[in-house]
Amino acid sequence: MPKARIRNQIRRLRFDHGEMTQQQLADLVGCTRQTIIVLEKERYVPSLSLAFEIARVFQCNIEDVFTYANEPERDGSS
Amino acid sequence: MTTFWIGFAALGGTLMVIAIARFIRSLVPQSGMRDVPMTALETLGWVGMAVSGFVAAGLGVLVAVVGVTDFQEKDSVRFIFWLMLIAGIGVWAAAWIALRRRGSEVVADERDRVILARSFSVESMVVLLSLVTWTVVLTEAFWDDGTVPLAYLQLLFWTTLIGGAMGRSLGIVLGYRREIDTDA
Numbered sequence: 001m002p003k004a005r006i007r008n009q010i011r012r013l014r015f016d017h018g019e020m021t022q023q024q025l026a027d028l029v030g031c032t033r034q035t036i037i038v039l040e041k042e043r044y045v046p047s048l049s050l051a052f053e054i055a056r057v058f059q060c061n062i063e064d065v066f067t068y069a070n071e072p073e074r075d076g077s078s
Numbered sequence: 079m080t081t082f083w084i085g086f087a088a089l090g091g092t093l094m095v096i097a098i099a100r101f102i103r104s105l106v107p108q109s110g111m112r113d114v115p116m117t118a119l120e121t122l123g124w125v126g127m128a129v130s131g132f133v134a135a136g137l138g139v140l141v142a143v144v145g146v147t148d149f150q151e152k153d154s155v156r157f158i159f160w161l162m163l164i165a166g167i168g169v170w171a172a173a174w175i176a177l178r179r180r181g182s183e184v185v186a187d188e189r190d191r192v193i194l195a196r197s198f199s200v201e202s203m204v205v206l207l208s209l210v211t212w213t214v215v216l217t218e219a220f221w222d223d224g225t226v227p228l229a230y231l232q233l234l235f236w237t238t239l240i241g242g243a244m245g246r247s248l249g250i251v252l253g254y255r256r257e258i259d260t261d262a
Contacts, residue, residue: 030187031187031188031189032117032118032187032189032190033115034114034115034116034117034189035187035188035189035190037114037115038114038189041114044189046188047188050188
């Protein structure tokens with residue numbers, strides 16, 4: 001069974017919105033800068049409320065920020 | 079029969095070495111997590127480990143120097159232990175106050191709360207291990223006597239309490255070295 005990964009465009013959206021810093025985004029959504037860092041590294045899957053907050057800050061839909069992608073199985077079978 | 083017990087001890091020792099090696103390896107951050115700066119909670123976790131380690135080492139030295147019976151009966155020895163305990167709690171509390179005053183930065187967000195919740199599992203394991211070890215040791219040591227001196231029960235309590243605190247802090251530190259996949 002392929003492993004689902006949550007990918008995001010947070011880093012690109014930050015730069016597109018006046019080169020917002022990680023700290024500025026963290027202050028706007030109510031989390032720590034470290035959480036923004038691990039989100040951008042895709043090492044942390046946010047809660048639904050945090051995901052919606054981030055989308056609200058960037059004034060876009062949540063699907064424009066986060067994508068749910070199934071990774072293919074390593075043995076090539078699908 | 080002797081061969082069986084030697085083999086059993088060798089197997090147990092090997093498993094212990096493997097467990098300790100895996101534990102030491104787990105302290106190394108996963109790739110992608112190495113350059114993430116520490117949060118307030120992670121800093122507090124390290125402080126907690128240092129404080130509980132200090133108190134545990136101090137308790138060990140006291141018991142080794144004066145013996146278990148004198149640890150319970152001598153007021154001066156207990157006073158030294160209480161001082162260490164209070165000093166340790168004071169250092170931890172001072173660190174907590176200093177971290178909360180770092181500014182407008184959020185002190186603990188959802189990721190911190192997930193890591194904090196998961197740290198209970200490490201704490202539980204340490205407490206369980208401590209209780210099992212003490213039960214086996216005290217049962218074997220005092221089986222013929224039929225009773226366990228009060229001083230050992232006090233030691234059981236303090237070591238389990240300190241071990242639990244250290245386990246909790248360790249769980250927090252380890253939690254920041256792992257990615258969190260809530261889909262898993």
